[in-house]
Amino acid sequence: MENDEKIEEKEEKPEFKGKNLEEAISLAEHRLKIPRSELNYEIVTEKTKLFGISKEIVIRAWPKIEAEENAVANFLDKLLPNFPLEISYEIKKRNGFVYVIFEGNDKQLLLWKDGSLLLAFQHILNKISSQKVQVDCEFFRKRKEKELKEYAQQVARQVYETGRNEILDLMNPYERRIVHIEVNQVPGITSESLGEGFLKRVKVFPVEKNKK
Amino acid sequence: MKELVELIAKALVDQPEKVQVSQLEGEQTTILELKVAQEDLGKVIGKQGRTARAMRIILGAAGMKLKRRFNLEIIEKG
Numbered sequence: 376m377e378n379d380e381k382i383e384e385k386e387e388k389p390e391f392k393g394k395n396l397e398e399a400i401s402l403a404e405h406r407l408k409i410p411r412s413e414l415n416y417e418i419v420t421e422k423t424k425l426f427g428i429s430k431e432i433v434i435r436a437w438p439k440i441e442a443e444e445n446a447v448a449n450f451l452d453k454l455l456p457n458f459p460l461e462i463s464y465e466i467k468k469r470n471g472f473v474y475v476i477f478e479g480n481d482k483q484l485l486l487w488k489d490g491s492l493l494l495a496f497q498h499i500l501n502k503i504s505s506q507k508v509q510v511d512c513e514f515f516r517k518r519k520e521k522e523l524k525e526y527a528q529q530v531a532r533q534v535y536e537t538g539r540n541e542i543l544d545l546m547n548p549y550e551r552r553i554v555h556i557e558v559n560q561v562p563g564i565t566s567e568s569l570g571e572g573f574l575k576r577v578k579v580f581p582v583e584k585n586k587k
Numbered sequence: 588m589k590e591l592v593e594l595i596a597k598a599l600v601d602q603p604e605k606v607q608v609s610q611l612e613g614e615q616t617t618i619l620e621l622k623v624a625q626e627d628l629g630k631v632i633g634k635q636g637r638t639a640r641a642m643r644i645i646l647g648a649a650g651m652k653l654k655r656r657f658n659l660e661i662i663e664k665g
Contacts, residue, residue: 573634
């Protein structure tokens with residue numbers, strides 16, 4: 376990691392000048408067209424004139440995402456040769472996060488047990504990278520999302536017809552979000568999460584109109 | 588499989604030089620003992636054991652392919 380950074384420093388990085396750090400970063404954001412959350416910067420010079428009234432600061436800024444992609448790619452390049460499954464990967468940038476797509480002869484094993492291996496990789500990669508990492512294989516994510524949406528709609532309709540509450544199985548935040556969105560599209564029906572921790576249950580129930 | 592656990596653990600911890608993995612071969616099962624610095628224990632276990640579980644799933648999948656059972660044990664130094 377440290378070696379990489381040293382090599383990077385030799386390359387030309389654009390400099391930005393401002394009256395204060397805030398101004399210099401804003402300028403960098405503007406010129407590079409990258410939000411500051413995705414920028415790395417270092418201070419080149421900082422001058423304070425008499426009584427600290429007038430200041431000038433120069434920073435060097437560059438996009439963060441390259442380094443993050445490399446962190447993920449470096450790790451996978453070391454890991455996969457030691458992993459007996461035949462899988463390869465591809466990295467894409469999407470909406471500010473790192474998107475890893477797996478391919479290969481053993482991709483069925485990745486999807487085994489409801490994608491548990493895929494999600495295990497996602498968890499580990501997220502620990503390594505400071506940028507959010509999403510993994511996918513064979514449109515697993517899209518398919519799961521569709522299934523879950525249909526299920527949520529079905530439950531919402533059932534609650535609408537019977538007027539009885541339904542409590543769903545444990546779900547992670549991503550799944551709960553999909554359920555909440557779908558359920559709330561059915562008029563008169565709403566949902567809330569129950570419990571503590573990473574996995575929670577979602578309760579689907581009719582809105583009480585008389586309640587103030 | 589030792590290398591695999593070592594790689595993952597080293598990527599997760601703050602003190603990679605203190606990561607140690609030993610491999611014990613049984614008849615059907617291989618036991619992998621992972622030792623890390625005391626301060627890094629939480630990093631390899633994770634919130635509600637999620638990181639440890641993820642590592643076990645990765646080992647489990649490798650085991651399915653190799654037709655062998657791998658057991659990951661995280662050792663707490665006394």
